[in-house]
Amino acid sequence: ELGERRAKAERMFSLMDGFLKNDPLSLQKDILHHVEYTVARSRFSFDDFEAYQALSHSVRDRLIERWHDTHIYVKRTKSKRLYFLSLEFLMGRSLSNSVINLGIQDQYAEALSQLGFEFEVLAEQEGDAALGNGGLARLSACQMDSLATLDYPAWGYGLRYEYGLFRQVIVDGFQHEQPDYWLNFGNPWEIERIHVTYEVKFYGTVEEVDMNGERHKVWIPGETVEAVAYDNPIPGYGTRNTINLRLWAAKPSNQFDLEAYNTGDYINSVVNRQRAETISNVLYPDDRSHQGKELRLKQQYFFVSASLQDIVRRFKEEHNSFDELPDKVALHLNDTHPSLSIAEIMRILVDEEHLGWNKAWDIVCKIFSFTTHTVVAGGLEKIPVDLLGSLLPRHLQILYEINFNFMEELKKRIGLDYNRLSRMSIVEEGAVKNIRMANLAIVCSHTVNGVSKLHLDTLKTRTFKDFYELWPEKFQYKTNGVTQRRWIVVSNPSLCALISKWLGTEAWIRNADLLAGLRDHVDNTDFHQEWKMVKKVNKMRLAEYIETMSGLKVSLDAMFDVQVKRIHEYKRQLLNIFGIIHRYDCLKNMDKNDRRKVVPRVCIIGGKAAPGYEIAKKIIKLCHAVAEKINNDTDIGDLLKLVFIPDYNVSVAELVIPGADLSQHLSTAGHEASGTGSMKFLMNGCLLLATTDGSTVEIIEEIGSENLFLFGAKVHEVAELREKGSTLKIPLQFARVLRMVRDGYFGYEDYFKSLCDTVEVGNDFYLLGHDFGSYVEAQAAADKAFVEPEKWIKMSILSVAGSGIFSSDRTIQEYAERTWKIDPCRCPL
Ligand code: NBX
Incomplete structure (x- = not known):
């Protein structure tokens, strides 16, 4: 049977006529092919934008070949993988960067000039992918480029916002904000994966049930939304390696159809389906006023849940025991925004995989690393307990348990210093109770990183002083870099x-x-x-x-x-x-x-x-x-x-x-x-x-x-x-x-x-x-x-x-060696 499968694969590959060719004549043929069959314009009349579309599809085809090969190769070697979790990526344009990293810039320039176009002019047709605010988000983008170039087996995970960072328009010297509906003209750089979907649950209640003589918590959700994967190939420079940035979009789940069937309210249920899609609709501009907003929390959990389901599924395909998780998976928290991951992975391991709490906690503490981009304590993220408890009831229980255990351990270490205990608690007491996301991330990560030498000093002496004194070995810095x-x-x-x-x-x-x-x-x-x-x-x-x-x-x-x-x-x-x-x-x-x-x-x-x-x-x-x-x-x-x-x-x-x-x-x-x-x-x-x-x-x-x-x-x-x-x-x-x-x-x-x-x-x-x-x-x-x-x-x-x-290459190499403990995995040519 194996022989049969291989023969079939070989026949298919020969039908493909090998990999795509990169000489100028082949490139011209490919571009024209895309003009005719992808953009569906006549080859006798197409404008600069249509030429850009055809051109980028021909580049995309080349990216996909390498991206497949990288994926297969990494899977075969069962290398430890890094999962870089970030709610923001500021990728900008992809065309020039892609052809340069693929090493076929000159060939494309020549091909286009023979078709009567100029590469630079077409490159100007592309809009920016602006799925982030500023430094933090552009850093993620630079680091993805370095991860690919240095052949690290890494995945980026993020959200596919339909509206990126607002466009700034100046009227009479005043700033006005306009929506950035960047997908209006299509996005050739992404690959929609209609079959890579996960259900993400919200609201509802937690029940305790008996299973094989053990008590287990079961979360009965009140709402379910589907996450669909959109993959964005990230090519390395001077290597065949092309890694994946997987962004999630929200789609209504079939659950809603059932409701319509039950109530007979067909029209309203279709209208309600729209609600699901609002989750990945819009990027929050960084103004702190979004703290405590339900939609923001939904975005965070939606992103975390879909990513972790994907990561756990891939891990289980390749490995038999969760004991191997720390040797095979590194999860990186880009700021506190994805730190609900901690509660979510505990929930998966304890409630779904039925590991004991202590065993799960041991594993979880070995897989997370965290980078903070904030200086002042006032800028740290907090989530009101009420909000969290209603949206994610099981997660709140888990967070309380993590905090209870942490507080007990802390009392043993520092005694009954109540001021310090309350400062370090993951739960902030007060008129409004909050979950302190940074405290959570620090407690559970094996490494806490600052982004410059001076930043680490501030973290040690001020922002996270209490934690530094408890766990000095956790605190490091990796000076940022750019590609x-x-x-x-x-x-x-x-x-x-x-x-x-x-x-x-x-x-x-x-x-x-x-x-x-x-x-x-x-x-x-x-x-x-x-x-x-x-x-x-x-x-x-x-x-x-x-x-x-x-x-x-x-x-x-x-x-x-x-x-x-x-x-x-x-x-x-x-x-x-x-x-x-x-x-x-x-x-x-x-x-x-x-x-x-x-x-x-x-x-x-x-x-x-x-x-x-x-x-x-x-x-x-x-x-x-x-x-x-x-x-x-x-x-x-x-x-x-x-x-x-x-x-x-x-x-x-x-x-x-x-x-x-x-x-x-x-x-x-x-x-x-x-x-x-x-x-x-x-x-x-x-x-x-x-x-x-x-x-x-x-x-x-x-x-x-x-x-x-x-x-x-x-x-x-x-x-x-x-x-x-x-x-x-x-x-x-x-x-x-x-x-x-x-x-x-x-x-x-x-x-x-x-x-x-x-x-x-x-x-x-x-x-x-x-x-x-x-x-x-x-x-x-x-x-x-x-x-x-x-x-x-x-x-x-x-x-x-x-x-x-x-250079972010230096930053990434430091992270890989000192924090993530991952090795390069270079896909053969
Ligand atoms: O991260 C920035 C820092 O201000 C810079 O000093 C640093 O170089 C850069 C990369 O490490 N932080 C930043 O850009 N933060 C945000 O954009 C942000 C976005 C959403 C949010 C809070 C902060 N809720």
């Missing part, structure tokens, strides 16, 4: 070519440490010339974008000074705007002669404010009000321009970052867990102006403090400065700028009042006033360096040369 494939190779082709030319190899694309070799050429004037040209090309690209978007013409001789990230008070975009107002004020008061020595600047700010975050929205409006004034002042001309780039997202970042001369990272020390934007700028030869916060501490170690512009209070000074309150000395210049805004120099004085209040003496939590003096000095140092091009270029080269360790 050089997307952030240099895809987004900055000219720099990519230049680096490869001077290093004499493309090996740095898989091994970013090799970038250090650029130091050998740091004094070479030919190299400098070419380096300068690359930046110019990228600045031209950015200037064109600015002009089409806003009509503003900017000078390429100006320093392009960029701050792009989510708008947050702690990130201090307001400090940047105040600095710009100060610069403008100085220019206005300068005589013509002095103005000639001024370095012209194009200040670029971009980022989204959470819809409910009023102060952040006012910062955006202030930016526009200031821009309006400055940009229309003909007396100032090209000396100063301010541009707000709307709807900042991954593909806008790919355009903006390579074109920046200077980038700003201004968080008050101790508030940015890591920051990853800075690493992308560093890789693109952009100099940083930054506080010593998050991973900037490590960037300084790598490139030397002489190669960036530092300012501001240090992390150990912040608490004391805050204590000083209204006695803190504030520079006169700061008071003057604040007065200008208050007095309506830029209009809207009533609207800006509450914004000004947040930085008024005595109320200035993020210390803008205190840091303003050194900020202005750092800006002056940047100006001074910019007029010495040789010096600037050297600093820029040394930035790229020192960026190697900020």
Whole structure:
């Protein structure tokens, strides 16, 4: 029978005519095939978008081949697998990244040009997959790229939101949010798996029943929803390995049909089915106001339940005993959002697989690792007990039992220190009882990770101090990283070519440490010339974008000074705007002669404010009000321009970052867990102006403090400065700028009042006033360096040369070796 099966498989493979071919002629045939049969357009008339669709389907076919092979190979080797659980992935576009990682970029470019199309033009047709908010979500995406490239047997799990992060539209300088219905034009990068479905239960009651003489808890759900898998192949670079990102969508389950049958209320039951689909409908923007929302909790559990059913099913296919689970499965919690997994796996092992509690707990404690992306305790996630108890009654019982056991153990370890016991409890007592998701994740994970060295210090000494003292060995850090494939190779082709030319190899694309070799050429004037040209090309690209978007013409001789990230008070975009107002004020008061020595600047700010975050929205409006004034002042001309780039997202970042001369990272020390934007700028030869916060501490170690512009209070000074309150000395210049805004120099004085209040003496939590003096000095140092091009270029080269360790390949390798204990599993060619 086996022989028969094999013969059949061989015949099928020969019918397939082997794997797809990648020469330009075959690619053209494939593209035309998809024009005709997938997009269903005539081969004589199809537009750029249709060409993009056909092109991406031909790329998808190639991804699928490798993805199948990887899957089969990993299954055969029974390797330990990593399951990366995250509610957010900011993937951006897939086309360019895919053809580059598949290594068939040139062939596609040639094929298309012979068909009369340009690859870059078609690539612009693709919309972003924006299933996440900011740093945390883009980090997941970079890490998936590294997991695939380094051949790790890993799966990503997430939610397939129908609406991604809102689109930001600016009307009269105010942010408006528009829904991002990204699936409107189809998504060639996903594969719908109509047969990979699981039932996810909600509500209902828990009963105890007798089974073979044992008492078991049984959960009788009140509602059932179906989860359907959508698979997204993630290709590695320089390897055949292509891993899977499985995203779940909610579909009504057949359970509902029964109800209709019973009640005869056919129409209403069909209408009710819609309700199920709302679970995976929309991504919550990160504004904390969603805490305590039932839909958010439903999303989390829906995601966790479907993923764990899938993971357990796969494990049982390959293994006989759950004792093997810790050797075969690593589950990673990307922040606390998926930490209901802990209660869910306990429920599966105890209620469904009938393992004893203690045995199940032993196993569970060996499989989870956890990374937190938060700094302040106030930012940690909590779920009201009432909400949890009604939606997931059995899980609440399990959480109480976990907590009871933990509290008992803790009492043995620390005695009856009730304050500490109550701080460490998973259940927060009070008017509203809450489950503290971080405490749960820490108790059950074998490793708790910070995302930078400084972040770990804060976790140990403040955020999770009690836990650190109990389990010091659990606490580690893995400094974040970003993938050089997307952030240099895809987004900055000219720099990519230049680096490869001077290093004499493309090996740095898989091994970013090799970038250090650029130091050998740091004094070479030919190299400098070419380096300068690359930046110019990228600045031209950015200037064109600015002009089409806003009509503003900017000078390429100006320093392009960029701050792009989510708008947050702690990130201090307001400090940047105040600095710009100060610069403008100085220019206005300068005589013509002095103005000639001024370095012209194009200040670029971009980022989204959470819809409910009023102060952040006012910062955006202030930016526009200031821009309006400055940009229309003909007396100032090209000396100063301010541009707000709307709807900042991954593909806008790919355009903006390579074109920046200077980038700003201004968080008050101790508030940015890591920051990853800075690493992308560093890789693109952009100099940083930054506080010593998050991973900037490590960037300084790598490139030397002489190669960036530092300012501001240090992390150990912040608490004391805050204590000083209204006695803190504030520079006169700061008071003057604040007065200008208050007095309506830029209009809207009533609207800006509450914004000004947040930085008024005595109320200035993020210390803008205190840091303003050194900020202005750092800006002056940047100006001074910019007029010495040789010096600037050297600093820029040394930035790229020192960026190697900020590759997510390094981060992922550390996680694999130290935390997940997984080995590469390279699919043969
Ligand atoms: O995670 C960010 C940190 O603020 C950065 O410092 C860090 O570099 C990055 C990656 O480690 N955190 C972040 O992006 N958080 C969120 O986006 C978020 C989303 C949903 C939510 C809470 C936070 N409920």
